[in-house]
Amino acid sequence: MAAILFDAGTIVFGGPLWPQMAEPFLAVIEPMVASSPFVKAVHPTTVTSTRVGEHVAAVGAACLVLDRTLSAQPGSLVLR
Structure with missing residues (x-):
């Protein structure tokens, strides 16, 4: 199980x-x-439906691209 x-x-x-x-x-x-x-022993786990709609995969992919593009990358913060 994913949980x-x-x-x-x-x-x-x-x-x-x-x-x-x-x-x-x-x-x-x-x-x-x-x-x-296994789930109960660690913490309660909620199972729900997305509120994003039928285009949830496209929204998730766009979020990954935006995160990669706009977020600070740890490798770029290292002083050489």
Whole structure:
């Protein structure tokens, strides 16, 4: 499970087909995460749907590009 692998506090699902699949999938996924002994032992984990909409992948990719372009890169801060 992703929550165990990444120690996630929140698991967010989304995508173009997610609105049609959300109700039945969340009904299965939420109890599965809640009953996991690995997740409970560390912290509570929330399972939710994205609020970004069907273009969540494009928005995420754009955020990665903007972060890489506009954020300070640790390598550029080293004095030589």
